Amino acid sequence: MLKSISLATATLAISAACFVLLAAGQRVEAQSAGMYVNSVDLDILPAERDNFLAAIKENGAAAVTEPGCKRFDILNLASDPNHFLLYEVYENEAALKAHRETDHFKKFAAAASKMVAKRDARAMSVIASNAK
Template identity: 80%
Template sequence: MFKSISAAAATLAISVACLVLLPAGQRVEAQSAGMFVNAVDLDIVPAERDAFLAAIKENGAASVKEPGCKRFDIINLNSDPNHVFLYEVYDNEAALKAHRETDHFKKYAATTAKMVAKREARQMTVIASNAK
């Protein structure tokens, strides 16, 4: 009985030591299980739709090449061709912040600033991802 208690205590001590000894950034990742989602609803000025779509496609293609970006979907609402939904998945919030500092994002933001009539962004954490 004392051997199993000692083994459990040793395992716990080693686990805590490993967690404490990790650099701060790795410690946060080790504790957080979900990916970080940026979900954005955009209403596009109708006359700017084609130019906006070209700019967001370019930004999305460049975004998925970033180390922390896992997914960048550009979705159009069937009932409203001027409503676009962005579904962006990152390793963590820091990866989203790094994305916003890239040259391609800054170019997209400057190019489309007057093309967007309304923008609503929501940040989320993935609890479970079910895909085929």
């Protein structure tokens, strides 16, 4: 009788562990799915830095109100005050395309066209997102 109770307890423990591991794996997949990143390096003309900052802050603040935009970070390279990185996270590529059709993006793009010396955009997909 003691042997059958031990076997039942072990079976239950293994089943619970498998359930927990499966659930954890599903959460990781859910966190990684549905994220499309647009990473843009920009070199700004020094005389246009303040104008660029005003324009990109306005565009970024409006972008995160869009249903498909999850994040819009504006980063400045510590060693170069005129080099910026935009880190934009969207649910999918269609959401990025929808962002580019908004009035606020078109306003930003028109203004920035005379401020940007160099632009390098890279589309990326998220493999894993590790954050608190």
